Amino acid sequence: MSDGITLGELNERMTPEEARAWLRWHPQVVMQAWAELPGPAKQQSLDVQTELRRRWVRGAADELEREAQEPEAVDRPDLFADLDALITEGGDDGPERSCGERTDGERLFYRGQVNTLTGDPESGKTWIALVCLAWALADGERCSFIDMDHNGWAATVQRLRGLGVPETVLKDRNVFRYVEPEDADHLTAVVGSLVAWQPDSVLVDSIGELLPLLGKSSNLDDDYTEAHGLVLKPLAQAGACVIAIDHLAKNSASRAQGATGAVAKRRAVGGVALRVVCTQKFAPGRGGRALMTVIKDRHGQVRQVSLPQQKGEDLAGTFVLTLEGDSLMARIDAPTATASLTDVERLGQLDIPPTSVRDVKARMGWGHSRASEALRDWKRLRDDE
Structure with a gap:
C-alpha cells in the first residue's frame, strides 16, 4: 500500500470522520491491507475483522448518503419574502x-x-x-x-x-x-x-x-x-x-x-x-x-x-x-336577499337529472303536487332545447 496503513491500524479508526476517509479508498486497497496481516493473526481474527469491515462500510455509507441529501447549512434570509417591505408598501386586497x-x-x-x-x-x-x-x-x-x-x-x-x-x-x-x-x-x-x-x-x-x-x-x-x-x-x-x-x-x-x-x-x-x-x-x-x-x-x-x-x-x-x-x-x-330560485331552476341545478315525480319528492323533500308540476315544466324546457 502506498501509505503503509494496515488493516490492523484501520481497526482502531472508529470515528465517523475516520470511517468516511477509509470508505473513500478503493475496495482493492482494503483487500491489500488485509493481505498484509500475518497468517495466524488473519485466521484468528477473520470473523471479527470481516464483521467489523461490514459495519464500517454500512455506517459510513449511510452517513455519506445523508450528507449528500442534506442542504448546506447556510442561513439565507434573502430566500424568503421581505414582509417588512411588503407590509410597509401596503396590504394586498386580492386581484381586481x-x-x-x-x-x-x-x-x-x-x-x-x-x-x-x-x-x-x-x-x-x-x-x-x-x-x-x-x-x-x-x-x-x-x-x-x-x-x-x-x-x-x-x-x-x-x-x-x-x-x-x-x-x-x-x-x-x-x-x-x-x-x-x-x-x-x-x-x-x-x-x-x-x-x-x-x-x-x-x-x-x-x-x-x-x-x-x-x-x-x-x-x-x-x-x-x-x-x-x-x-x-x-x-x-x-x-x-x-x-x-x-x-x-x-x-x-x-x-x-x-x-x-x-x-x-x-x-x-x-x-x-x-x-x-x-x-x-x-x-x-x-x-x-x-x-x-x-x-x-x-x-x-x-x-x-x-x-x-x-x-x-x-x-x-x-x-x-x-x-x-x-x-x-x-x-x-x-x-338579492329576496331572490329565490324557481322550482324548475332548482331541478336544473341537480347533478343527476330527475327521472320521476317520486325521485323529485325524495331528493327535494317536496309534496306530490309541487314535485309533479316542477318536473312537468322542467321536462317541457328540456324538450324546447
Missing part, C-alpha cells in the same frame, strides 16, 4: 375583478387570473363570455378570442355586432384579435403574441378542444397541467382576465366537481369557476336566460357577494339576453 359587471356594479371575473364558465352544451356559456368581451371593448379595453370550438369568425362578428360592438372596432387588430388556431404550433405562437400585446381580456373556447389540439388527454392531470401552463397561465400572468369555457362531465360524481376530465382543472383555477344552468333556451330572435353559480372562488370576493342557497352552490347572478328590435340587450342580474 374586471369583467362581467352585474346590475349592482359587482364584477364576476378576476383580472390576471384564469376563470372558467362550465355547463352543458347550449347553456349560454359562450354568450356570457362574448357579452363580457363586448362590455370590455365598449370601455376601450383590448380583447382577444381564441376560438377552438369552431364558433367561426362570421358568427362571432354577428353576435358582437348585435351586442353593439362597432364594426370598426372588430376590424382593428390593435383592439380586437380573433383566431381559430390551426395546430399546436399556431396556438403557441398566438399565445406568445398575446403575452407581448398584453390584452385586458381573453376568451378561450373551449378547454375541451384545447387539449386535443395540443395532443393531450382530457382525463390526465399531468396533461391538463401542462396545457394550462402553455396557454392559460401565460395569458393570466400577462395581466389578462382569462375566461375559459368548459363542459360538464356526464357522470354524476364528476359533475359535482364541475368540468369534465382531470381534477387538475378545478385545482388550476386561480380566479372563479362558475357553473352555467340554462333556464330559458338561447335561440335566434328570442334571447335566453341562465343562472350562474359558484363552483370555486379562490379569493372569495365573488362568493362574498353571491346569494347562499339552501341546497346547491351560491347564486352569483342571472344572465338575461333579450332581443329589442335588431339589437341584443344583455344584463347580469344580481341576486
